Amino acid sequence: MTDLLRFPADFVWGASTAAYQIEGAAEEDGKGPSIWDTFVRRPGAVRDGHTGAVACDHYHRLDEDVALMRRLGLDAYRFSISWPRVLPAGAGRVEPRGLDFYDRLVDALLDAGIEPTPTLFHWDLPQALEDEGGWMVRDTAYRFGEYAAVVAERLGDRVRRWITLNEPFVHMSFGYGFGVHAPGRALMLDALPVAHHQLLGHGLAVAALRAGARPDAQVLIANNCSPVRLRADAASAADRLAADAYDALHNRLFNDPLLLGRYPDLSAYGLADPSWGGVVQDDDLKVIAAPLDGLGVNYYNPTWITAPADPAAGLPFDLAEPQEAYRRTAFDWPVVPDGLTELLVGLKAGYGDALPPVWITENGCSEPAGVDDRARIDYLAGHVGAVARAREQGVDVRGYFTWSLLDNFEWAEGYHQRFGLVEVDFETQTRTPRASFEWYRALIAAQRP
Ligand code: PNW
Numbered sequence: 001m002t003d004l005l006r007f008p009a010d011f012v013w014g015a016s017t018a019a020y021q022i023e024g025a026a027e028e029d030g031k032g033p034s035i036w037d038t039f040v041r042r043p044g045a046v047r048d049g050h051t052g053a054v055a056c057d058h059y060h061r062l063d064e065d066v067a068l069m070r071r072l073g074l075d076a077y078r079f080s081i082s083w084p085r086v087l088p089a090g091a092g093r094v095e096p097r098g099l100d101f102y103d104r105l106v107d108a109l110l111d112a113g114i115e116p117t118p119t120l121f122h123w124d125l126p127q128a129l130e131d132e133g134g135w136m137v138r139d140t141a142y143r144f145g146e147y148a149a150v151v152a153e154r155l156g157d158r159v160r161r162w163i164t165l166n167e168p169f170v171h172m173s174f175g176y177g178f179g180v181h182a183p184g185r186a187l188m189l190d191a192l193p194v195a196h197h198q199l200l201g202h203g204l205a206v207a208a209l210r211a212g213a214r215p216d217a218q219v220l221i222a223n224n225c226s227p228v229r230l231r232a233d234a235a236s237a238a239d240r241l242a243a244d245a246y247d248a249l250h251n252r253l254f255n256d257p258l259l260l261g262r263y264p265d266l267s268a269y270g271l272a273d274p275s276w277g278g279v280v281q282d283d284d285l286k287v288i289a290a291p292l293d294g295l296g297v298n299y300y301n302p303t304w305i306t307a308p309a310d311p312a313a314g315l316p317f318d319l320a321e322p323q324e325a326y327r328r329t330a331f332d333w334p335v336v337p338d339g340l341t342e343l344l345v346g347l348k349a350g351y352g353d354a355l356p357p358v359w360i361t362e363n364g365c366s367e368p369a370g371v372d373d374r375a376r377i378d379y380l381a382g383h384v385g386a387v388a389r390a391r392e393q394g395v396d397v398r399g400y401f402t403w404s405l406l407d408n409f410e411w412a413e414g415y416h417q418r419f420g421l422v423e424v425d426f427e428t429q430t431r432t433p434r435a436s437f438e439w440y441r442a443l444i445a446a447q448r449p
Pocket residue numbers: 018021166167170224298300362403410419
């Protein structure tokens with residue numbers, strides 16, 4: 001299985017995590033509260049009232065965790081930086097102990113021969129900024145640019161690959177649209193300014209990183225992309241329009257401004273007027289479309305869409321279930337590796353030369369507890385194969401990061417979903433590599449010249 005897959009020697013093999021999901025130490029060393037620290041206290045917000053207060057206790061187990069990564073043979077490790085660890089109030093006073101932690105992590109990774117690949121924002125907005133309106137207000141974009149400059153000044157001499165935002169679509173829709181993630185606001189389509197302000201923040205962060213980091217630094221964003229599919233029994237003109245509307249909201253709303261410098265016309269689907277009521281100001285799109293060194297793509301599964309049963313009810317599409325009997329992960333997500341090939345080939349077809357090199361910045365699955373995770377090996381093998389097929393079809397994919405290195409705090413699902421190559425016992429903090437860890441280690445080793 002593994003020996004069938006040969007990638008170029010410089011293809012980057014990685015694993016991903018995020019600060020709130022693994023670090024714990026939620027109130028240590030001067031860290032300010034984030035919206036997740038607040039949200040997890042809301043009754044019913046997270047299954048069984050789980051919180052990330054301790055999580056994998058990675059904040060205190062950095063050396064052990066980097067040793068695991070070294071054993072795995074990773075080329076790169078994608079982690080996220082907690083904004084409120086660095087700037088407890090989101091802006092103003094810098095907390096040096098917060099920066100010290102990431103400084104030590106970067107050095108430990110470099111010592112282990114692993115490329116540190118930090119993400120500046122993986123959903124843990126400083127609560128102080130949420131109190132001022134969060135990503136619904138334009139100021140948050142400027143605060144994000146300032147935060148990027150602070151981090152670049154401290155880590156920019158050593159970090160060569162940066163990611164600005166993680167999945168602005170999921171943060172907008174789950175956090176501000178439906179309210180199932182922090183900050184728990186259910187604004188539905190009124191949450192659209194969250195897209196623009198995150199993208200503006202991204203553009204300002206790109207400028208800050210280019211100014212403050214090493215000249216050879218690369219800057220990426222990690223977008224959650226999902227190929228949109230119709231059910232075989234749903235192929236009317238109304239179904240196709242619904243699928244286009246969903247694609248515009250999930251994929252093009254974030255990829256078009258970054259790569260083409262313009263927003264999709266959401267008004268064509270009754271979603272919003274093109275100016276978004278003054279949210280999009282002159283020259284914002286120039287900032288947002290600053291050239292990227294790569295597009296990060298987080299892929300889990302396609303989305304099936306039908307025409308809305310009740311067009312007056314709000315959204316111009318309905319989410320549907322596929323008719324095919326796909327294998328399901330423990331999260332009940334369908335396993336569809338060819339969706340990743342379809343997605344990547346579609347990005348190339350749609351954006352052409354405007355598409356920079358692509359990096360799979362997340363891909364993986366939740367499976368039942370236990371170390372004999374054959375199902376995860378099948379998932380990963382299928383999706384790595386899907387990347388190989390996209391490369392054969394001319395898509396310039398440079399790296400693959402699996403989600404996740406460790407079992408961790410899976411947002412609204414708490415510790416009920418396990419995505420790790422390494423099992424974590426959340427009582428004892430014991431780490432136990434799974435069969436998939438050994439499989440991934442062998443895959444990476446087999447690529448070495
Ligand atoms: C991503 N969806 O979130 C995040 O970047 C990770 O932090 C998370 O742990 C991982 O995927 C697994 O969930 C997503 O419903 C959340 O389409 C929801 C969706 C996709 C990605």
